[in-house]
Amino acid sequence: MNNLTDIQNKFVSYIEKIMISNKLSHAYLIETEDSSTEFPLVLLFVKMILCPLEINKCDKLNCSKCNVCRLIDEKNFPDFEIIEADGNQIKKNQLLELKDEFQKTSLIGKRRVYVIKDAEKLNPSSANTILKFLEEPEENIIAILLTRNRYQVLDTILSRCQILTLNDASMMIRYDDEIALFIKYLFNGKDLFIHYKEILDNILVDKNKAKEVFEQVEKIILGYLGGKLNSDYDLTIFKEIEKKTLLKYVSIIEEEIPKLVYNINYKLWLDSIYTRFVEVC
Ligand SMILES: [Zn+2]
Structure with a gap:
């Protein structure tokens, strides 16, 4: 684990960032062609979540200081479970057992992780x-789910997870990147339709995700208008847009998002909100 590739480095700095900023999600799906060679990276992620030492005090890549990290490496730590397919399938029983196990109070730490x-x-x-x-x-x-191909995983599961792909450095999808990319498309009107499939497959995968992304975009616009600079995103694009127009985007989001609660056709809703955005810009 000493010579990390670009993509592995990117992954490590990404998880460091989420740990430091305390933005850990409940579920991740890591897409990797070869989960056996990448497994040390997954263990590293687990160690970062569970290690009791401060992030900078423990060299988790080669942690020798702490018992927890050692036990995780040996796959012997009670608050960490790995579920592997029994034959060709992961069976319901395996997950029920996990659920039972994790419902008991942990004797050791605050967090528990399953892979x-x-x-x-x-x-x-x-x-x-x-x-x-x-x-x-x-x-x-x-939860950390691993897969070779996220398109083989059920959409309903995908939409609950943050997706990290280790297959290709240029494809590494992170939440911040997703939002930044979406903002770029959003304020360039036609891009919403040009990149329709890409957005649907990766960013606005379903109603829940769309709600989450648009609420985040609204927060970023309002923060920008209020003079708050958010270093996570490149907001230079906003400088070319009139304040009036930015406020129109906000009102479209505020009008359209509540409709998602009803049992509407999600794609029709998407077409209609896209059309409204294109009319504004
Ligand atoms: Zn440690």
Whole structure:
């Protein structure tokens, strides 16, 4: 683990950033072609979540200082479980056992982590079980799902996870990047339609995700208008846009988002909100 590739470095600095800024999500899906060679990176992520030492005091890549990291490396730490397919499938029972186990109070730490290898091997009933787990996230339980191909994982599961792809450095998708990219398309009107499929596949994958992204965009616009600079995003694009126009975007978001609660056709809703944005810019 000493010579990291570009993409591995990017991954490590990304997880460092989320740990330091305290923005850990409840569920991650890591897409990687070869989960056995990348597994040390996954363990590193787990160690960063569970290690009791301060992030800068513990060299988690080669942590020799702390017992927790050692036990994680040996896959012997009680607050860390790995689920692997039993044959060709991950079975419902395996997940129910995990659920039972994690419902007991931890004797050691505050957080617990489970890793599901080959998430595409979840069958319909085990997928349903894990979905319930992901839909009612407990504060202290973190899920990490691994897959070779995120397109083989159920959409309903994907939409609950932050997706990190290790297949290709230029594809590394992170939440901040997603938002930044979406802002770029949003304020360049036609881009919303030109990149329609890309946005649908990666960013606005479903109603819940759309709500989350638009609310974030609204917050960024209002923050910008209020003079607050957000270093996570490049906001130079806003400088070319009149304040009046930015406020129109905000009102469109505020009018359209509540409609998502109703049982509407999501794609029709998307077309209509896109059309409204294009008319403004
Ligand atoms: Zn440690």
